[in-house]
Amino acid sequence: MEEDTVQRIGIIGVGEIGRAIVEGLRNGGGASPDVFLSPRGARTAAELSERFEGVHVCADNQEVLDWSEVVIIAVRRQDQHEAFAGLKVDDDKTVVNLMAGVATDDLRRTLATSAPIVRAIPLPAVRERRSVTVTCPAHPVVDALFERLGGVLPVADEGAFNVFSALTGTLTAHYAYLATLTSWATGHGIAADAADRYVRGLFQNVGRSLSDETRPLRQLAADHETPKGNNERIRTNWFDPANAAALKKALDGLLADLE
Numbered sequence: 001m002e003e004d005t006v007q008r009i010g011i012i013g014v015g016e017i018g019r020a021i022v023e024g025l026r027n028g029g030g031a032s033p034d035v036f037l038s039p040r041g042a043r044t045a046a047e048l049s050e051r052f053e054g055v056h057v058c059a060d061n062q063e064v065l066d067w068s069e070v071v072i073i074a075v076r077r078q079d080q081h082e083a084f085a086g087l088k089v090d091d092d093k094t095v096v097n098l099m100a101g102v103a104t105d106d107l108r109r110t111l112a113t114s115a116p117i118v119r120a121i122p123l124p125a126v127r128e129r130r131s132v133t134v135t136c137p138a139h140p141v142v143d144a145l146f147e148r149l150g151g152v153l154p155v156a157d158e159g160a161f162n163v164f165s166a167l168t169g170t171l172t173a174h175y176a177y178l179a180t181l182t183s184w185a186t187g188h189g190i191a192a193d194a195a196d197r198y199v200r201g202l203f204q205n206v207g208r209s210l211s212d213e214t215r216p217l218r219q220l221a222a223d224h225e226t227p228k229g230n231n232e233r234i235r236t237n238w239f240d241p242a243n244a245a246a247l248k249k250a251l252d253g254l255l256a257d258l259e
Contacts, residue, residue, distance in 0.1 A: 006141055009033045010068030012061050012083060013075035014041035017098060019048060020127040021072065024149045026052045028129055036067045040075065040083065062087055070141060072096040072120075073107075080110065089113035096120050096142055100165050101258045103158055104136075118142045119161055121168060126150055136161035159259070166255040178203060 011018045037045040045057045075083045125131035126149040133146035138154035146152040185195035225231045
C-alpha cells in the first residue's frame with residue numbers, strides 16, 4: 001500500500017482523540033482520505049459526518065473495517081473485547097492501536113489477524129496539526145499520516161513506547177498545577193477570572209519558549225531564573241528532591257502497569 005494511494009481511514013471509538021484526528025485531517029486543507037467512523041460515540045460521529053464531506057458513520061465496527069485501508073482503534077482498553085467481538089480483520093489492512101497498555105502481540109491474538117499493527121500516541125493537538133505522535137514500530141503509511149498531523153516520532157520497541165505513553169499521564173497534573181495557582185491567587189483576594197486569565201497568559205508564553213529546540217529543557221529553566229530570585233525560590237522550596245522523587249515514583253508505577 002503506497003502512501004499516496006491511501007484513500008480510506010476507519011476509526012473505531014470516536015471519542016476525543018478520534019474527533020481530533022478527523023478534525024486535523026479535514027482542517028488543514030488539501031486532499032484528505034475518506035473517513036469511516038464506528039457508531040460507538042454516536043453523537044460525535046454524527047456531528048463530524050454533518051460537518052465534513054467524506055466522513056461517514058458506519059452501521060457497525062465490521063463495516064468500518066470493510067471500508068478502510070487503515071483502521072485506527074481508539075476504544076478504552078477495558079472495552080476492547082466488546083468492541084472486537086466477532087470482527088474479521090483481513091491481513092491486507094493496517095491496524096493502528098491507540099489503546100494504552102495493550103501490547104501488539106496481545107491485540108494480534110484478540111483480533112486473530114496477521115495484518116500489520118502499529119501502536120501510536122496521538123494527542124488532542126493533532127486537530128491543529130501540532131502534536132508529535134509516537135509510533136511503534138515505524139510504518140511508512142502510518143508515519144505519513146501522523147507526520148501530516150503535526151509530526152511523528154517512531155520508536156523501535158514497545159519498552160521505549162511505554163515510557164512515552166507514561167509521560168502522557170502527566171498532562172492533567174499540569175492543568176491541576178495551574179488551577180492550584182489560580183486558586184491560591186483567588187484566596188488572596190484576586191478575582192477568579194483575572195487570576196485565570198493571568199495564569200493562562202503566563203504559561204502560554206512558556207509554551208512558546210518550548211518551541212526553541214536549540215536549548216535543553218534544563219537550560220530553559222536556568223535561563224528563566226535570576227540567582228536568588230523569585231523563580232529559583234519557588235523551584236528550590238517546592239520542587240525539591242523529595243518532590244521530584246515522588247513524581248518519578250508515580251511514573252514508575254504507571255510504567256509498570258503499562259508493560
